[in-house]
Amino acid sequence: MNINWNSIRKEFPLLKEKYPVFGRGDFHGESIAYLDNAASTPMPLFLQKKFCEIFNKYYSNVHRGAHYFSIISTVKYEEARKIAMDFIGGDKKTHEIIFAYNTTDALNLAAHLIKNKKGIVLASEMEHHSNYLPYLRDNVVELFCVDEFGNIDYADLEKKLKKYDVKLVAVSGVSNVTGILSDIGLMAKLAHKYGAKILIDGAQALAHMPLDVKKYGIDFFAGAGHKMYAPGVAFLYAPRAILDEAESYRPGGGTINYVLPDEVNYSLSPERHEGGTPNIAGAIVLGEAMKWLKKIGMKNIRKHEMELFEYLVGELKKIPQVKIYPIRSNPAVRDADMSLVNRTSNGVYGDLNFEWHLGLVSFNIENIHHSLAVAILNYEAGAAIRNGCHCAHIYLKQLLKLNKKDIEKIKKILAKKQKGITETENLIIPGTLRASLGIFNNKKDVDKLIRGVKMIAEKKWKRDYIYENGAYKLRIK
Ligand SMILES: Cc1ncc(COP(=O)(O)O)c(C=O)c1O
Known part of the structure; x- marks a missing residue:
C-alpha cells in the first residue's frame, strides 16, 4: 500500500x-x-468535522431516549466500544470495554476493580504516576526494577512474583520517558505462571504500533483518545467477570437495574461502571480515529x-x-x-x-x-x-x-x-x-x-x- x-x-x-x-x-x-x-x-480536520457533525446531526444523551437523536447517539457510542475492542485485538467473549475520562481515570478504575482481591500489586519502576498512585490508595504495592539501560528487569519481576502473592502486574507497554517497549508477552506469561493478572498501560502504545491483547493474554489494557488524534476520552479493557463482581466504580445514573429505599440492584458491565453522562462525542470520534489508523x-x-x-x-x-x-x-x-x-x-x-x-x-x-x-x-x-x-x-x-x-x-x-x-x-x-x-x-x-x-x-x-x-x-x- x-x-x-x-x-x-x-x-x-x-x-x-x-x-x-x-x-x-x-x-x-x-x-x-x-x-x-x-x-x-492534535486532531485532524476530518475528525474535527466528524465531531461537529455529531452535534449538528444527532447529539443527545445515550441509553435513555426513544427519540431519533438518542437512538443514533446510543448506536454510535456502542459502535465505538466495539471498534475499540477490535482495535486492540480484545477478546469480546470474556472482556468488556469501559469508557473513562482519561488514562488516569481508566487506571483508577482498574485499581478499584482489584482492591478487594487477595494479594499485592507489582508495578515497575518505569511507570507513569497514573499507573502507580491509583494502586497505592487501597492496595499493597511493590516495585520491580528496571536495569541500567532503562529496560524492565524481567528476572526481578519473576523473583518478586515468586516472593509475593501477586494479584496484578501493572506495567507500561511503552515508557513515556524513554520510548522503550516492554516485552508484554513475556510479562503476561510470567504473571499468569504465578497466578497474577497483568495490566498494560497502553497510553503511549495505542496510536503507534499494532496491538493484539488477546494473543498475548493481556487481562487489562488502558488507552486514551487524546493520544491518538481524538478528543479526551479513554477506555479500560477488563475481564467481564471482574467487572461484574466489583462494586460500581462511579455509582449513579445509568448504572442500575432498579433502586428501592432498601435495595439497589446494579446493572452488569459496561453500564455498571459508567455512571452519569459519558463523553459521548469523544467516544464516537475515538472510534472514527481508530478506523482511520487501522485503514492506514x-x-x-x-x-x-x-x-x-x-x-x-x-x-x-x-x-x-x-x-x-x-x-x-x-x-x-x-x-x-x-x-x-x-x-x-x-x-x-x-x-x-x-x-x-x-x-x-x-x-x-x-x-x-x-x-x-x-x-x-x-x-x-x-x-x-x-x-x-x-x-x-x-x-x-x-x-x-x-x-x-x-x-x-x-x-x-x-x-x-x-x-x-x-x-x-x-x-x-x-x-x-x-x-x-x-x-x-x-x-x-x-x-x-x-x-x-x-x-x-x-x-x-x-x-x-x-x-x-x-x-x-x-x-x-
Ligand atoms: C504511559 C502513560 N500513562 C498514563 C498517562 C496519563 O494519561 P492521561 O493524561 O490520559 O490521564 C500518560 C500521559 O502522558 C502516559 O504517558
Whole structure:
C-alpha cells in the first residue's frame, strides 16, 4: 500500500498556524514543528468535522431516549466500544470495554476493580504516576526494577512474583520517558505462571504500533483518545467477570437495574461502571480515529515513525553536547520471541535497537537546563517538545542517576516552592527534554528541532530568558 504521508499531514490545520519565532534579527510568523505527541496528539480536520457533525446531526444523551437523536447517539457510542475492542485485538467473549475520562481515570478504575482481591500489586519502576498512585490508595504495592539501560528487569519481576502473592502486574507497554517497549508477552506469561493478572498501560502504545491483547493474554489494557488524534476520552479493557463482581466504580445514573429505599440492584458491565453522562462525542470520534489508523495500517505507521526516529536519533547523536537517555535494549529482551510488538525491519542503529522502541526520545544538552532549552526551542526554533520529569519520578531518579543527597536537595527545593519561594535558579529541579513523533511528522520537523538543539549546544541563542515560577520564560523588553 502506497501511503501519502504528505496528504495525511495536510489534514492537521494546527501545523499550518503561524506563531512568532525569533530569527534573522526579529520575530516572524512561523509554523511550529510539533514533537509533543506523547503528551497529546492534535486532531485532524476530518475528525474535527466528524465531531461537529455529531452535534449538528444527532447529539443527545445515550441509553435513555426513544427519540431519533438518542437512538443514533446510543448506536454510535456502542459502535465505538466495539471498534475499540477490535482495535486492540480484545477478546469480546470474556472482556468488556469501559469508557473513562482519561488514562488516569481508566487506571483508577482498574485499581478499584482489584482492591478487594487477595494479594499485592507489582508495578515497575518505569511507570507513569497514573499507573502507580491509583494502586497505592487501597492496595499493597511493590516495585520491580528496571536495569541500567532503562529496560524492565524481567528476572526481578519473576523473583518478586515468586516472593509475593501477586494479584496484578501493572506495567507500561511503552515508557513515556524513554520510548522503550516492554516485552508484554513475556510479562503476561510470567504473571499468569504465578497466578497474577497483568495490566498494560497502553497510553503511549495505542496510536503507534499494532496491538493484539488477546494473543498475548493481556487481562487489562488502558488507552486514551487524546493520544491518538481524538478528543479526551479513554477506555479500560477488563475481564467481564471482574467487572461484574466489583462494586460500581462511579455509582449513579445509568448504572442500575432498579433502586428501592432498601435495595439497589446494579446493572452488569459496561453500564455498571459508567455512571452519569459519558463523553459521548469523544467516544464516537475515538472510534472514527481508530478506523482511520487501522485503514492506514498500524504496521505502516510504526515503520513510518521509526524511520523518522532513526533520523532524529542519528542527528541528535551527531551533537557532542547531547546526552541521550537510554534507548538501548537489553540483549535478553532482544532475543525474546514472545513480544506483542510486530517487529519492524529497521534493525539496529549503533547501540540502538529500534525493534524495542517507539518514536520517542529523552535527552539533555550539556550544561543547559531542560527548562531553558525548551523555551529557546519554542521561541527561537519553532519546535514544540516537552521537558521535566514526565510524571515518572521513580524512573527519572534511575535514569538521571540521582543519589540520596540529590533527592534530599530536590525535596528541600520543592518544600520551598510549596511556600511560594521560586525566584532563584537554585529552585530548578532535574529532568529531561522529550521529543515524540506522530503520524504527521516529517524530516523538516526533525531538522527544525535539530537546528534549535545545535544553536543551544553552541550557546548561540539571541534572546534573554528569565527564571520565574519554576520555569524559564522569554524576557519581554
Ligand atoms: C504511559 C502513560 N500513562 C498514563 C498517562 C496519563 O494519561 P492521561 O493524561 O490520559 O490521564 C500518560 C500521559 O502522558 C502516559 O504517558
